[in-house]
Amino acid sequence: xxxxxxxxxxxxxxxxxxxxxxxxxxxxxxxxxxxxxxxxxxxxxxxxxxxxxxxxxxxxxxxxxxxxxxxxxxxxxxxxxxxxxxxxxxxxxxxxxxxxxxxxxxxxxxxxxxxxxxxxxxxxxxxxxxxxxxxxxxxxxxxxxxxxxxxxxxxxxxxxxxxxxxxxxxxx
Amino acid sequence: xxxxxxxxxxxxxxxxxxxxxxxxxxxxxxxxxxxxxxxxxxxxxxxxxxxxxxxxxxxxxxxxxxxxxxxxxxxxxxxxxxxxxxxxxxxxxxxxxxxxxxxxxxxxxxxxxxxxxxxxxxxxxxxxxxxxxxxxxxxxxxxxxxxxxxxxxxxxxxx
Numbered sequence: 488x489x490x491x492x493x494x495x496x497x498x499x500x501x502x503x504x505x506x507x508x509x510x511x512x513x514x515x516x517x518x519x520x521x522x523x524x525x526x527x528x529x530x531x532x533x534x535x536x537x538x539x540x541x542x543x544x545x546x547x548x549x550x551x552x553x554x555x556x557x558x559x560x561x562x563x564x565x566x567x568x569x570x571x572x573x574x575x576x577x578x579x580x581x582x583x584x585x586x587x588x589x590x591x592x593x594x595x596x597x598x599x600x601x602x603x604x605x606x607x608x609x610x611x612x613x614x615x616x617x618x619x620x621x622x623x624x625x626x627x628x629x630x631x632x633x634x635x636x637x638x639x640x641x642x643x644x645x646x647x648x649x650x651x652x653x654x655x656x657x658x659x
Numbered sequence: 660x661x662x663x664x665x666x667x668x669x670x671x672x673x674x675x676x677x678x679x680x681x682x683x684x685x686x687x688x689x690x691x692x693x694x695x696x697x698x699x700x701x702x703x704x705x706x707x708x709x710x711x712x713x714x715x716x717x718x719x720x721x722x723x724x725x726x727x728x729x730x731x732x733x734x735x736x737x738x739x740x741x742x743x744x745x746x747x748x749x750x751x752x753x754x755x756x757x758x759x760x761x762x763x764x765x766x767x768x769x770x771x772x773x774x775x776x777x778x779x780x781x782x783x784x785x786x787x788x789x790x791x792x793x794x795x796x797x798x799x800x801x802x803x804x805x806x807x808x809x810x811x812x813x814x815x816x817x818x
Contacts, residue, residue: 489814491810491814492811492814492815495807495810495811495814496811497746498746498747498807499746499747499748499804499807499808499811500746500747500748500749502680505680506669506673509669509673509676510669513665513669513672514664514665517664517665518663521663526663529665530665530666530667533665533667533672534667534672534675537672537675537676538675538676538679541676541679541680541744542679542741542742542743542744544744544746545744545745545746545747545750550810
């Protein structure tokens with residue numbers, strides 16, 4: 488069953504559809520929150536995200552865009568916790584995605600281990616794009632930035648990640 | 660680090676979402692909003708159509724009653740906006756309840772105005788906008804529910 492069908496059924500008031508939706512997206516939401524915050528706060532913030540999702544679900548206009556909407560809500564909760572730390576200079580605009588081969592060389596475990604070392608904007612974009620498998624357009628909607636900025640932020644994040652990994656002795 | 664999982668099982672998470680989904684809480688929120696608005700409409704209608712000059716205490720009593728009803732309406736509205744989820748079917752039910760309550764209250768005000776021989780315009784002026792809003796909300800709720808049912812049919816191949 489697709490997410491869109493589950494959302495439509497949940498919007499009609501079907502509890503089992505809502506339960507299935509929560510069950511399906513519980514771990515991805517938690518993973519995003521956990522990568523952005525510490526383990527102590529991850530469960531509480533995830534629960535807060537789900538409360539906001541349940542309350543806002545009847546007003547969701549595009550059921551086929553559930554995932555970006557869900558992560559927009561999750562991002563809002565995370566940003567509330569990170570406020571202050573997130574106000575860093577924006578990355579320069581431009582499309583540099585295709586030029587960096589380091590991304591392909593990083594395996595998932597290394598990526599996750601190095602994530603905590605990155606500043607929140609770069610960490611967030613890597614989590615959304617690589618861990619949550621969201622396309623650049625969805626990442627742009629979630630973060631409220633143009634797709635070009637997402638690509639440049641991804642590129643910068645990979646560069647930072649490579650630098651951090653090399654500092655730790657990792658060689659691709 | 661990669662094997663980390665949410666500590667909260669899905670079932671427990673759903674239980675914690677229960678306050679936002681509880682039917683009793685939804686009914687309470689709807690009832691508070693509808694009864695509050697209908698009560699305020701009735702009290703204000705009575706107050707405005709009361710024949711002859713009223714003593715200060717009566718004005719105060721009407722004012723307090725109206726404020727009490729509006730307080731309940733605000734509480735219901737806040738619950739619906741911030742605390743509970745009103746899904747498509749709930750909205751249809753809420754729309755009909757609002758329509759019945761507003762139409763009944765307006766009818767009662769009109770009957771009282773006719774019996775007193777004055778205040779018909781005030782009764783209509785106060786009641787009609789509330790009935791129109793309730794009607795619009797009911798129609799919108801039906802339209803939205805029908806659209807969702809259509810979409811569900813499309814997505815399930817017509818089953």
